Amino acid sequence: MRHDILNADKILPVDTLPLEVAVVVPTLNEAANVEKLIEKLSVVLAGRGWEVVFVDDNSPDGTSELVRRIGRGSRHVRIVQRVGRRGLSSAVVEGILATAAPVVAVMDGDLQHSEDALPRLIDAIAGGADIAVGTRYVAGGGIGEWDQDRARMSRLATRAGQIALGTDVSDPMSGFFAVRRDAFERALPRLSAIGFKILIDILASSPAPLKVAEIPYQFRTREAGESKIGARVIAEYAELIADKTIGRFVPVRLLKFLMVGGLGVFVHLAVLRTILGTGSAFVTAQTSAVITAIAFNFFLNNSFTYADRKLKGWRLVGGLASFYAISALGAVANIGIGTWMAGHDERWWVAGVAGVLVGAIWNFAMSSALTWRK
Ligand code: GDD
């Protein structure tokens, strides 16, 4: 590694090689791994104009500060520190946008992606590919020491991704790849950037099919730090697939909202039946059922549909109040439209469904603008 040479009268450039490739590394608590990774990168990338951009979500273990310390000694090392943000995919997008390099490689910060494959990924781009994917699922590649369950889960998710997106890339779940900047930029406006899987997102968002090269590599076992995979990562993967398929026609958030509303109907009926069972008048039972179902919908929307704008504390109370008000108006719209339709169409259920849909869309639009406003 060469360092800045600062003379009294002239400043020599850090590196006379033009910037050829940037390695973007998303990190969350990887302080135990970054130094080793940088060492490995400087070995395999020697002779090229390179930099590494860590995109760290303000890791409590001090990853950002550590990278900055190393960065003071080497212009190859850069950091983008994000505060109050989360997400592997969005971190990668911001890292790519933060570098000027014409080719960008993406790689995990935990040493599980074998850096030996990195030069081959980069050279495949020079050889004419738009994107070069490090794959575990062709001859020469492998998943290392994953247990049976994790291996099965990965295969299943891979298959689901391939079918949903109509791609035959052998490892669309890979987080290890290189891409030509212009190919990335063409996909950029349509990226979902949800969750963990940025490669699949780029492949599906590209306006024209990308020329893909596949480079086998051996996935290594993580030695330090912890994997971030969990229920949330799986849910975000499902959401990404939904966004990339039906999401083109209907916003995924609206679908989630309607699903919650559908569950609300069951809650309503359960409460109605229970209270009627105690011998109460219908109007009392129905009123209690409405109040309960709206609250149920509110809390479920708050942690599922609007997980990214989740209300807490006093704002939760205010949110619930506004959701009640909006839902009350939604019910008025529902009844109004339904009644009007019933006067124009013989079929009772058409009128009923029309009322419900208008009410639901009203509730969605208003609560998204007011209750869960950005
Ligand atoms: N900035 C940021 N923000 N980085 C994150 C976040 C986040 O919310 N979550 C995870 N990371 C970083 C981790 O620090 C690590 O460097 C990398 O992303 C991968 O996270 P792991 O938790 O180690 O994931 P994994 O080992 O289960 O899965 C990985 O391997 C797959 C197989 O190649 C992922 O990288 C997948 O993308 C990859 O396909």
Ligand code: MN
């Ligand atoms: Mn990992």
